[in-house]
Amino acid sequence: MSTITREGVDNLSIDRGEPEWLKVFRVNALEKFLQSPNPSIKSDTWRKTRVDKLNLAEIKTSSPAFQSPGNKTEQQVLERFSERAGAVFSTTGNSWRVDLDEKLEKAGVVFVPIDEAIKNHAESLKTLLESETRNIDESKDKFDWMQEALFNCGAYLEIPANLVIEKPFLVVNKLDKSEAGCSLFPRVLIKAGKHSKVSVVNAFVCDDELDSTVDGDVKKLSLVNARNLIHAEAGSSVSYIEVQALGDNCFMVGKSTGNVTADASISTLTVGVGGYQLKSEISTRLLEAGAHGAMLGVVFGDMNEHMSYNTIQEHAAPNTTSDINFRVALKDEAVSAYQGNIKVDKVAQKTNAYQTNKNLLLGKSAKADSIPKLEILANDVKCSHGATVGPVDQDQVFYLMVRGLDKKTAEELIVAGFFDTVLESLPDKVANDWIHDLIKTKIHKERA
Amino acid sequence: MSAETAYDPKMEELKDLGKDYQYGFHDKEDYIFKSGKGLTREIVTQISQMKKEPQWMLEFRLKALDIFNKKPMPTWGNTNLLNDIDFDNIHYYIKPSEKGEKSWDEVPDNIKNTFDRLGIPEAERKFLAGVTAQYESEVVYHSIREDLEAQGVVFLDMDSGLREHEDIVREHFASVIPAADNKFSALNSAVWSGGSFVWVPKGVRVEIPLQAYFRINAENMGQFERTLIIAEPGSFVHYIEGCTAPVYTTDSLHSAVVELIAKPGAHIRYTTIQNWSKNVYNLVTKRAVAYEDAKVEWVDGNLGSKLTMKYPAIYLMGPRAHGEVLSVAFAGDDQHQDAGAKMVHGAPDTTSIVVSKSISKNGGRSSYRGLVKVYPGATNVKTSIKCDALLLDEDSRSDTYPTMEIDEKDVNIEHEATVSKVGEEQLFYLMSRGLNEEEATAMIVNGFFEPFTKELPLEYAVELNRLIQLEMEGSVG
Numbered sequence: 001m002s003t004i005t006r007e008g009v010d011n012l013s014i015d016r017g018e019p020e021w022l023k024v025f026r027v028n029a030l031e032k033f034l035q036s037p038n039p040s041i042k043s044d045t046w047r048k049t050r051v052d053k054l055n056l057a058e059i060k061t062s063s064p065a066f067q068s069p070g071n072k073t074e075q076q077v078l079e080r081f082s083e084r085a086g087a088v089f090s091t092t093g094n095s096w097r098v099d100l101d102e103k104l105e106k107a108g109v110v111f112v113p114i115d116e117a118i119k120n121h122a123e124s125l126k127t128l129l130e131s132e133t134r135n136i137d138e139s140k141d142k143f144d145w146m147q148e149a150l151f152n153c154g155a156y157l158e159i160p161a162n163l164v165i166e167k168p169f170l171v172v173n174k175l176d177k178s179e180a181g182c183s184l185f186p187r188v189l190i191k192a193g194k195h196s197k198v199s200v201v202n203a204f205v206c207d208d209e210l211d212s213t214v215d216g217d218v219k220k221l222s223l224v225n226a227r228n229l230i231h232a233e234a235g236s237s238v239s240y241i242e243v244q245a246l247g248d249n250c251f252m253v254g255k256s257t258g259n260v261t262a263d264a265s266i267s268t269l270t271v272g273v274g275g276y277q278l279k280s281e282i283s284t285r286l287l288e289a290g291a292h293g294a295m296l297g298v299v300f301g302d303m304n305e306h307m308s309y310n311t312i313q314e315h316a317a318p319n320t321t322s323d324i325n326f327r328v329a330l331k332d333e334a335v336s337a338y339q340g341n342i343k344v345d346k347v348a349q350k351t352n353a354y355q356t357n358k359n360l361l362l363g364k365s366a367k368a369d370s371i372p373k374l375e376i377l378a379n380d381v382k383c384s385h386g387a388t389v390g391p392v393d394q395d396q397v398f399y400l401m402v403r404g405l406d407k408k409t410a411e412e413l414i415v416a417g418f419f420d421t422v423l424e425s426l427p428d429k430v431a432n433d434w435i436h437d438l439i440k441t442k443i444h445k446e447r448a
Numbered sequence: 449m450s451a452e453t454a455y456d457p458k459m460e461e462l463k464d465l466g467k468d469y470q471y472g473f474h475d476k477e478d479y480i481f482k483s484g485k486g487l488t489r490e491i492v493t494q495i496s497q498m499k500k501e502p503q504w505m506l507e508f509r510l511k512a513l514d515i516f517n518k519k520p521m522p523t524w525g526n527t528n529l530l531n532d533i534d535f536d537n538i539h540y541y542i543k544p545s546e547k548g549e550k551s552w553d554e555v556p557d558n559i560k561n562t563f564d565r566l567g568i569p570e571a572e573r574k575f576l577a578g579v580t581a582q583y584e585s586e587v588v589y590h591s592i593r594e595d596l597e598a599q600g601v602v603f604l605d606m607d608s609g610l611r612e613h614e615d616i617v618r619e620h621f622a623s624v625i626p627a628a629d630n631k632f633s634a635l636n637s638a639v640w641s642g643g644s645f646v647w648v649p650k651g652v653r654v655e656i657p658l659q660a661y662f663r664i665n666a667e668n669m670g671q672f673e674r675t676l677i678i679a680e681p682g683s684f685v686h687y688i689e690g691c692t693a694p695v696y697t698t699d700s701l702h703s704a705v706v707e708l709i710a711k712p713g714a715h716i717r718y719t720t721i722q723n724w725s726k727n728v729y730n731l732v733t734k735r736a737v738a739y740e741d742a743k744v745e746w747v748d749g750n751l752g753s754k755l756t757m758k759y760p761a762i763y764l765m766g767p768r769a770h771g772e773v774l775s776v777a778f779a780g781d782d783q784h785q786d787a788g789a790k791m792v793h794g795a796p797d798t799t800s801i802v803v804s805k806s807i808s809k810n811g812g813r814s815s816y817r818g819l820v821k822v823y824p825g826a827t828n829v830k831t832s833i834k835c836d837a838l839l840l841d842e843d844s845r846s847d848t849y850p851t852m853e854i855d856e857k858d859v860n861i862e863h864e865a866t867v868s869k870v871g872e873e874q875l876f877y878l879m880s881r882g883l884n885e886e887e888a889t890a891m892i893v894n895g896f897f898e899p900f901t902k903e904l905p906l907e908y909a910v911e912l913n914r915l916i917q918l919e920m921e922g923s924v925g
Contacts, residue, residue, distance in 0.1 A: 346842065361857040365824070374848035376867045379839035384866040389854045 004061055006030060009149050016115055016152075019122060025129065029148030036142040045141070048337035048369055049308045050277045054251050059183050059223050061150055073207045074172050080434055081201065086111045087170040088155040090186045095153035101167070108160040111169060114187055117156030125156060128189050128229060131259075143253045147185055147227045154187035154227075157200065161193035161233075168199045168241075168428055175206040175222055175250055183223040190229070192236040192264075199239035201431055202228065206247045221251045221276060228256040232264035234288070240268045241431050245438055246275040248303065254280040260320075263290035269426060272299040272307050273438045283312035286320035286348075296422045297326035298435060300415075300442055301334030302363075310339045313355065315348040315378075324355040325422050329415055330366035331442075337369040342385065346377040355385035360418050362392060362411070412443045472725055475665050479584070481543040485668065486536040489513060492638050495541045499607055499641070502614060512627035512637030519631040522757075525817070526784050529755045533729060538670040538701055540639045542584035580605055580660040582673060585641040596654060601685075602647040603658050606674045609645025616647060620678055624707035624735050624763075633733040636672045636705040643673030643704065648683040648714075657686040657719070657905060664700050664728065675706040679714035679742075686717040688905070691724050691752070699754065701729045708736035708744055712766060715743040719904065721912065724752035726782055732758045740766030740795075747903050748775040749912060750785045759817060761790035764798035771800040776900040778916065779812030779844070788817035788849075789833075793826040793859075802833040805897055808844035815847040820854075820861060827858040835865035838896055840889075890916070 009030045013023040038056075039046040078087060078098065086100035088111065095113035104111075110121060117125050155171045173186045192198050204224060224246065232238045238258070246252055252275050258266035272278045284293030293313060301307045307330075313322040328336045342353045359368035372385040392414050400410035419439060426432045481498065483491050492513050496506040521530050580590045580603070587605035596603070602613060610617050627637035644660045664671050679685055691702070702724060710716045716736065724730055730753040736744040746760035762771030773789035791800040806814035816835045837846040848865045870892050878888035894901075894913055901909040 349842070359854070361854070361859075364857055366857055367855045368852075369854065370850075370852040370861075370863070372848075372850060372863065372865070374837075374846065374865060374867055376837070376839065376846045379842045379844060379869045381839070382866075382868050384864065385848070386862070386864040387850075387852060388863070389852060389861040390859060391857050 004030070004033065004056070004146065004150065008061060012150065012152060016118075018118060021126060022118060026149050029145045032140070033142060033145035033149055036145055039141055039143070045281070045310060045339070046279075046308075048306070048335060049279050050251075050306050051279075054221055054223070054277075058181050058220065060181050061183055061185075073205050074174050077172050077203055077205060078170070081168060081170045081430055083167055083430065085109075085165050085167040085169045087172065088113055090153040090155070090171065090173045090184070092176045092182055092184055093152045095155065095186070104163075104165065107163055109163070109165075110156065110158040112156055114151070114154040114156055114189070117189070121156060121158070124158065124191065125189065128191065128231060143225055144227075144255060147187070147225045147255075150185045150225075151187040151227065152185050154189075156189045157198070158191045159193050159196040159198045159236075162195050163193070164197040165199070166197075168201045168431065171200065171202045173202070173204045173224070173226070175204070175224055175246060181220050181222060183225070185225050187227045188229070190238065190240070191231045192233060192238045194233045195235040196233075197237045199241070199428060201241045201243070201428075203243045203245070204252065205243075205245050206250060221249055224250060224252040224254075226252070226254040228254070230256075230258040230266055232258065232260050232266050234262040234264055236264045238264075238266045239427070240266065241271070241426075241428070242268070243271045243273070243435070243438070244275060244278050244280070245271075245273050246278070248274070248276050248305065250275045251277045252279065254278075256280065256282045258284040258293060260284060260286050260288075260291035260293055262288035265292040265294070267294035267296070269296040269298070269422070270309065271435050271438070272297075272301070272309065273442055275305060277306045277308070279308040281310040281312070283314060284322060285314045286316060286322060288317045289319040291317065291320045293322040295322075295324045295326070296425070297324075297328070298419050298422050298439070299326070299328040299336060300330075300419075300439055301328075301336060301366075302331035302442060302445060304333045304335070307334065307336040308338075309336075311341070311355075313340075313342045313353055315342075315344045315351045315353060318348055319350045320348060321352045322354070324357075326357045327360070327419055327422050328357070328368060329360040329418060330363055330368060332363040333365040334363060335367045337371075339371040339373070340385065341373045341375065342383055344376045344378050344381055344383060349378050349380040351378060351381040351383065353381070353383045357385075357387045358418070359387075359389040360392065360415065361389065362415070408444075412440070415439070415443055471723065477666050479542055479544050479666075481541070482666070483539055483541040485539055487513070487538075487540055487639070491540055495639060495641060498543070501610065504618065505610065508622065508627070509638050509640075512634050515628050516631060516634035516638055519628075519634055521631060525757050525786050526755055529729070529784065533699070533701065537698075538668055539666060540670050540672070541641060542666055542669060543586050544583045544665075579658075580644050582642045582660065582662045582671075584663075584665060584669060585671065587642050592658075599652050600649040601652060601654055602645065604645045606643040606645045606676065607641065609676070613645070613647065616678065617645065617676065620676060620707070620709055622707075624709060624737050625705050625733050629733060632703045632731045633705050636674060636703050636733070639670070640672045640674035640705065642671075643675040643706075644677070644687070645675070646677040646685060646687060648679045648685045650680040651682045652680075653684040654686065657688045660687070660689045662689060662691045662702075664702065664724075668698055668700060670701040670703065673704045675704065676709075677707070677716060677718070678709045679711060679716050681711045682713040684715040686719065688719040688721075690721045691730075699727045699729055702732070702753075703729075704732045704734075706732070706734040710736060710738045710742035710744050710769075712740040712742060714739075717745040717747065718760075719747040719749075721749045722752055722756065726752065726754050728753045730756040730758065732756075734758065735761040735763065735790075736771070737763045737765055738769035738771055741768045742766065743770045743772075745772040745774070746789070747900070748773065748787065749900065750775070750777040750787050753785075754782065755784045755786065757786045759788040759790050759819075761792065762800065763792045763794060764800065765794045767795050768797045769795060770798070773802045773804075774900055774903055775804050776897050777804075777806040777814045779806065779808045779814040781810035781812060783812045785812070785814040786817060787815070790819045791821070791831060793820075793822045793829045793831070796825065796827045796829070798826060799830045801831075802835075803899055804833075804835040805900060806836075806846060807838045807840065807893060807896070808846050809840035811841075811843035813845040813847070815849065816865070817849045819851045820863075822854045822856045822859050822861070824855045826856050829856065829859040829861075831859075831861045833863040836896070837865070837867040838893065839867065839869050
């Protein structure tokens with residue numbers, strides 16, 4: 001039995017006063033959702049996940065009452081990023097703008113909750129949504145269709161041409177802790193105008209107390225199904241940081257797509273530090289000459305968390321470059337399955353693509369899979385990838401202990417250093433500090 | 449060495465051969481027995497009866513046939529080509545002559561001429577310890593040096609092996625690759641014929657290689673040889689196989705099963721130079737087990753065939769066992785070389801190395817597909833995988849699909865892969881030294897393959913370089 005029904009989708013659309021085209025969009029997605037089979041852990045993209053433990057019939061998709069930001073988790077994030085361009089807060093079924101720099105608003109920046117964008121910026125939004133549908137329809141699975149049918153919060157950001165903004169835009173998505181089995185379907189759309197520069201921090205959080213919500217031995221899972229789309233116009237530069245810091249009964253499915261046009265660049269950093277299951281697909285499509293995509297990853301799992309990250313570098317035009325550095329550390333019995341795919345189309349000559357995935361195993365029963373793939377159809381290219389799996393180097397630990405550090409501190413330093421090769425390229429100090437703190441807390445977290 | 453070989457002036461005469469596949473000729477079909485097309489219980493039973501096999505083997509075959517019929521086609525790899533295979537249009541068993549001869553003179557003339565043209569007896573005289581030549585489904589010629597025989601080394605075709613050493617065969621046959629492993633191992637198990645059986649006694653080192661030569665002659669032929677090599681503790685053996693077939697417009701199927709068992713401290717090296725014509729499907733299951741302190745090496749060259757799907761595997765089941773796969777693939781027009789390696793670490797202190805080199809040209813596609821699996825408890829495992837691919841023109845394609853499943857913390861796993869074209873600077877350097885572009889490219893390609901060729905016996909390395917030279921001709925410009 002599914003709680004996701006035609007009636008539910010109709011009501012969602014009607015309650016929000018959505019235009020007809022969006023209703024059609026949602027109903028079409030619902031049909032596809034109902035037809036699609038449940039993803040199997042035997043399939044390539046869902047291997048080693050715990051999707052078989054997720055009972056969609058137990059997930060509540062209806063919107064609870066309005067809830068304002070006030071709880072400490074989201075407040076802490078907002079306070080950290082006090083130097084910001086603007087913030088949108090999202091929770092089950094609702095999102096609203098916390099603030100937006102007045103100067104930027106005057107300069108033509110649009111930064112609004114998704115439902116406001118549907119009302120006031122329908123044309124650009126429609127183009128974005130439909131371009132995405134056209135391009136990757138056949139590769140969508142049940143969770144993608146579910147997101148399209150039900151997305152009900154999130155943000156829309158549009159940067160006018162030639163505007164360079166250093167301060168980050170912040171989107172905070174909070175999974176409601178009031179009841180188990182709740183869900184969040186946020187969607188963030190970013191459009192960077194020609195030669196503009198923008199950075200966005202998209203955070204997924206929940207309250208600490210949620211961590212202990214366990215019904216006996218059967219855990220009731222909550223679901224986050226997030227979609228993110230970035231469109232970088234010619235010469236623009238987008239930095240996107242996604243922080244996934246959820247509780248141990250949160251099942252998160254995320255999909256992030258970046259479309260990079262001529263001489264533009266998108267760099268993403270995905271930080272996975274908490275969740276029953278974190279499953280993200282991050283793809284960068286290099287559509288025109290001179291496009292560049294960088295995808296960084298910092299993933300740190302403990303207990304029996306499952307982390308599954310798929311990255312796709314798609315080179316669809318000549319003279320494009322991409323770079324992946326995805327690092328995974330695992331404590332306790334944590335499990336990770338990383339898959340990376342470099343695809344080079346026939347026309348994409350002079351491609352330069354690099355991909356590295358390193359896995360650090362800290363826990364005795366930690367498990368890491370790595371599947372870095374290459375599919376190369378052009379000949380004048382440079383593509384390479386590397387992957388390693390190994391424990392903490394005991395020589396390094398010994399060296400640090402000889403210098404007077406205890407074992408725990410020594411290991412902490414080594415783990416921090418392992419991630420630092422990714423984080424050192426991050427220009428935003430606030431985000432950098434936050435990620436460091438999240439990692440540090442986790443290194444010291446003891447089993448309850 | 450490779451470069452000098454490639455530019456030996458004597459090689460000039462090879463130019464006349466152009467790009468033609470030189471083993472593409474075929475003989476008139478004159479067989480003692482040729483099964484009808486298609487696969488039935490009757491044909492399987494008939495094969496077993498003609499071979500006068502024990503009852504358990506017949507039962508094994510029939511059970512395998514049921515498994516084959518039930519198993520679906522693989523849903524990965526080149527599924528388009530796989531689904532083109534018409535299992536009802538294949539001759540599953542062809543018997544060319546009455547028995548395997550020990551003297552070359554007694555081999556029927558037409559078959560002898562074939563192998564003479566392929567240079568087999570000559571090769572044997574020069575440097576081999578023993579030769580088996582298989583024509584269609586049966587071994588037609590077989591010899592082994594007397595001194596090895598005196599030491600107790602058994603080198604027979606698989607059918608004779610079953611007759612003469614039934615106990616050893618029964619104990620080990622299908623113990624590494626059960627019939628149910630995959631659709632093609634099930635097919636082989638049902639209709640297998642020929643192949644080699646090698647048993648090396650404890651402590652015996654066979655210093656010069658044993659060789660088998662496989663030839664498909666008839667159209668729509670299915671060759672299903674079955675090879676089993678058992679190296680008793682502390683022994684060593686090197687086995688080499690080569691494969692060719694005529695060029696027909698319809699496709700033939702080669703689906704072998706090769707099982708290697710390296711007992712404690714034993715060392716097996718298995719070298720394949722596969723040069724099937726471009727109408728052969730080469731779908732082969734090769735797997736080795738290496739026990740304590742044993743070492744297994746697969747040296748695997750894939751030049752021919754329409755579609756090759758072959759992933760030599762080594763199960764490292766005893767402490768300190770070591771496995772290596774060294775493979776090269778050359779994919780030309782209408783070819784897909786889907787090759788790779790599987791390393792399964794089931795014991796502590798085991799180590800493995802995979803080196804894969806591939807070249808794609810004229811629209812060919814080469815894929816590396818690999819697996820490294822480390823089971824819990826297999827501590828202090830070290831693995832290194834290195835894949836390099838060269839793409840010679842814009843119509844060709846290269847894929848890398850490695851999988852690493854690591855269930856143990858105390859391990860050291862490394863994988864790296866690169867795909868590129870022939871370096872402009874390297875070409876420029878060589879051309880400024882007076883080579884033309886074609887020669888320079890061939891030299892770079894030979895250098896690229898060198899880690900592989902240097903592992904081959906000299907004569908094979910020369911042959912391989914010559915084949916690459918032929919394949920490379922006309923590839924520039």
